[in-house]
Amino acid sequence: MGEEGRVKEILDAFPFIADNASLLLHKAGTQLWIASIAMVVTLAIAVPLGVWLGHVHRGSFVAINLSNVGRALPSLAIIAMLIAPLGLGTSTLILALVVLAVPPILTNAYTAVEGVDRDVVDAARGMGMHERHVLLRAELPLAVPLLFAAIRTASVYVVATVPLGALVGTQGGLGDIIVDQASYHLSGVLGAAICVAVLALLVDLVFAGLQRLVTPRGLRARIDYAALQTEASA
Amino acid sequence: MILAQSEPVIPDFGGGSSCERDNGAFCWSWVKDNWSDVLWPALREHVVLTLIAIVIGFALAFTLALLAHRRGWVERPVTLATGILYTIPSLALFQLLVPFTKLTTLTAEIALVSYTLLIIFRNTLTGLRDVPEEVRESAQGMGLSRNQLLRQVELPLALPSIVAGLRIATVTVISLATVAAFVVDKGLGVPIFDAIQRGVFKTELYAAGVLAVALALGADAALVLAQRAATPWARRDA
Numbered sequence: 158m159g160e161e162g163r164v165k166e167i168l169d170a171f172p173f174i175a176d177n178a179s180l181l182l183h184k185a186g187t188q189l190w191i192a193s194i195a196m197v198v199t200l201a202i203a204v205p206l207g208v209w210l211g212h213v214h215r216g217s218f219v220a221i222n223l224s225n226v227g228r229a230l231p232s233l234a235i236i237a238m239l240i241a242p243l244g245l246g247t248s249t250l251i252l253a254l255v256v257l258a259v260p261p262i263l264t265n266a267y268t269a270v271e272g273v274d275r276d277v278v279d280a281a282r283g284m285g286m287h288e289r290h291v292l293l294r295a296e297l298p299l300a301v302p303l304l305f306a307a308i309r310t311a312s313v314y315v316v317a318t319v320p321l322g323a324l325v326g327t328q329g330g331l332g333d334i335i336v337d338q339a340s341y342h343l344s345g346v347l348g349a350a351i352c353v354a355v356l357a358l359l360v361d362l363v364f365a366g367l368q369r370l371v372t373p374r375g376l377r378a379r380i381d382y383a384a385l386q387t388e389a390s391a
Numbered sequence: 392m393i394l395a396q397s398e399p400v401i402p403d404f405g406g407g408s409s410c411e412r413d414n415g416a417f418c419w420s421w422v423k424d425n426w427s428d429v430l431w432p433a434l435r436e437h438v439v440l441t442l443i444a445i446v447i448g449f450a451l452a453f454t455l456a457l458l459a460h461r462r463g464w465v466e467r468p469v470t471l472a473t474g475i476l477y478t479i480p481s482l483a484l485f486q487l488l489v490p491f492t493k494l495t496t497l498t499a500e501i502a503l504v505s506y507t508l509l510i511i512f513r514n515t516l517t518g519l520r521d522v523p524e525e526v527r528e529s530a531q532g533m534g535l536s537r538n539q540l541l542r543q544v545e546l547p548l549a550l551p552s553i554v555a556g557l558r559i560a561t562v563t564v565i566s567l568a569t570v571a572a573f574v575v576d577k578g579l580g581v582p583i584f585d586a587i588q589r590g591v592f593k594t595e596l597y598a599a600g601v602l603a604v605a606l607a608l609g610a611d612a613a614l615v616l617a618q619r620a621a622t623p624w625a626r627r628d629a
Contacts, residue, residue, distance in 0.1 A: 229610075231566035231569050231600075235600070237596045238596060317478070317479075335486050358479075
């Protein structure tokens with residue numbers, strides 16, 4: 158392919174997106190669906206466990222080191238090692254995503270609840286709140302911003318990792334198109350790559366908005382969202 | 392690299408031991424036979440890919456952070472630009488670079504470097520900014536120039552935050568370097584893709600996966616130890 162032909166193929170990525178909107182939407186939908194299932198399972202495991210450990214101020218060693226180890230796990234290697242025993246099904250990919258997403262959420266849930274000002278918790282107890290209410294009405298609302306920052310980071314990560322499934326032959330959402338140049342040509346591959354990038358940025362934006370909504374009103378003014386994200390991913 | 396896997400895959404587990412022919416759970420014989428030709432070169436390439444990306448990424452991000460430390464307006468545009476790069480999924484970024492830099496190591500490195508920038512920049516800048524004002528003032532009171540202040544006071548105090556950033560950047564690059572095998576025949580992604588193409592050859596998947604995980608955990612631990620050695624004054628807190 159000559160230089161001109163290549164430039165044309167690159168520019169054709171945009172018409173490809175316009176002409177194949179329904180295919181791309183369908184693949185994006187699959188990608189979001191897989192990511193959502195993985196996130197729901199992750200949250201169901203990690204949030205209650207992390208919140209409880211933080212509430213009783215126990216297990217700090219495990220909670221903190223888990224995220225250091227979890228962060229280091231290479232995504233494609235985890236997917237590969239789960240494919241070996243479990244095969245190429247979508248559930249293998251979902252399980253890999255859960256393995257990758259649980260550690261940061263668990264650690265942040267723990268840190269968020271554990272880090273709530275002790276004076277606030279004492280005041281809540283002093284007001285005669287039940288232990289359950291101390292957790293639900295004092296600790297959890299104060300922990301929400303940090304917890305949600307972690308959920309946002311993990312969600313973007315999970316959505317961005319689904320396409321790797323296509324590399325190893327499971328489902329991959331838009332990744333299915335990216336790895337299939339023979340069927341979709343360079344223009345299709347690039348078009349899908351652009352869509353994947355946009356999808357990840359959109360998910361991040363949506364969660365940034367949600368983060369604002371779920372933050373208790375009294376806390377909003379005091380929270381520096383940029384700093385929160387740093388903590389969450391650090 | 393797997394482009395178009397349209398034809399049915401005919402399993403080909405090599406002509407080695409019966410364990411290999413049956414695609415057993417884990418065949419040591421395969422690892423022994425293929426260590427020097429497959430696994431070791433892949434591991435070595437993986438380390439080189441990672442080192443290059445980290446050195447270049449650190450040089451860029453560290454310089455930008457020093458600049459932003461001096462001139463505050465630099466922070467916003469750099470955070471925005473590196474933040475967008477960081478959010479683009481790896482597979483998409485590799486593929487978007489291919490038309491420009493072809494299927495080369497350069498393509499892989501550009502993408503890998505771009506994932507280090509946000510983390511190292513943010514952590515370096517935060518570390519520099521978190522130096523207590525009193526410390527800065529007393530250093531200035533002792534007559535330190537701006538450059539001396541930076542080199543002798545601010546950077547040493549920012550070191551833990553900088554190393555924390557380096558740790559995240561390093562494990563991120565090690566993770567994404569496996570994906571780099573999509574565009575260039577290097578690194579631990581190569582045996583992973585090879586195993587898939589041969590019809591999910593388990594031993595090779597486990598071997599390459601374990602090596603990647605071990606490399607990431609090892610690099611992370613090495614950086615922790617390096618930081619301890621470099622900041623003897625912080626040891627009591629640690």
